Amino acid sequence: xxxxxxxxxxxxxxxxxxxxxxxxxxxxxxxxxxxxxxxxxxxxxxxxxxxxxxxxxxxxxxxxxxxxxxxxxxxxxxxxxxxxxxxxxxxxxxxxxxxxxxxxxxxxxxxxxxxxxxxxxxxxxxxxxxxxxxxxxxxxxxxxxxxxxxxxxxxxxxxxxxxxxxxxxxxxxxxxxxxxxx
Ligand SMILES: [Zn+2]
Ligand SMILES: [Zn+2]
Numbered sequence: 803x804x805x806x807x808x809x810x811x812x813x814x815x816x817x818x819x820x821x822x823x824x825x826x827x828x829x830x831x832x833x834x835x836x837x838x839x840x841x842x843x844x845x846x847x848x849x850x851x852x853x854x855x856x857x858x859x860x861x862x863x864x865x866x867x868x869x870x871x872x873x874x875x876x877x878x879x880x881x882x883x884x885x886x887x888x889x890x891x892x893x894x895x896x897x898x899x900x901x902x903x904x905x906x907x908x909x910x911x912x913x914x915x916x917x918x919x920x921x922x923x924x925x926x927x928x929x930x931x932x933x934x935x936x937x938x939x940x941x942x943x944x945x946x947x948x949x950x951x952x953x954x955x956x957x958x959x960x961x962x963x964x965x966x967x968x969x970x971x972x973x974x975x976x977x978x979x980x981x982x983x984x
Pocket of ligand 1: 939
């Protein structure tokens with residue numbers, strides 16, 4: 803195996819770890835519940851509601867489908883929030899109450915506006931730190947590629963810093979980032 807194919811493989815792994823599958827956060831109970839809710843809305847529109855006029859059928863199909871989808875998606879969203887709130891170390895009970903009880907999905911909007919940044923453990927000392935940090939505040943472990951002069955974040959493919967023009971090739975890359983340098 804050539805060196806570049808090894809580094810490509812590393813790069814692929816890094817990308818896969820980076821995009822932790824957000825959809826897999828949705829718990830099974832909320833998927834089941836959303837299917838039940840969708841079914842219940844169809845039942846409401848086609849069985850419970852009185853329908854004498856036959857020509858209203860397309861309208862009823864459309865309304866049943868759109869309300870069913872809206873409610874089912876909201877159940878999935880509540881399921882997602884119930885997991886997301888825990889991995890961000892926010893008070894789960896309080897936020898679930900806000901998301902479920904505030905009308906018209908406003909609770910969910912408030913949640914996505916106010917949620918804390920995702921925490922991840924430092925690979926060196928396991929301190930939980932915000933994913934936006936460039937260095938660990940406890941052990942100085944470098945978490946992201948940065949410019950050696952202004953210490954702002956850079957892309958691993960950049961040759962010069964976009965903020966100060968520093969030649970990034972002059973920097974000493976940490977060992978775990980050296981795979982990207984070729
Ligand atoms: Zn650390
Ligand atoms: Zn710079």
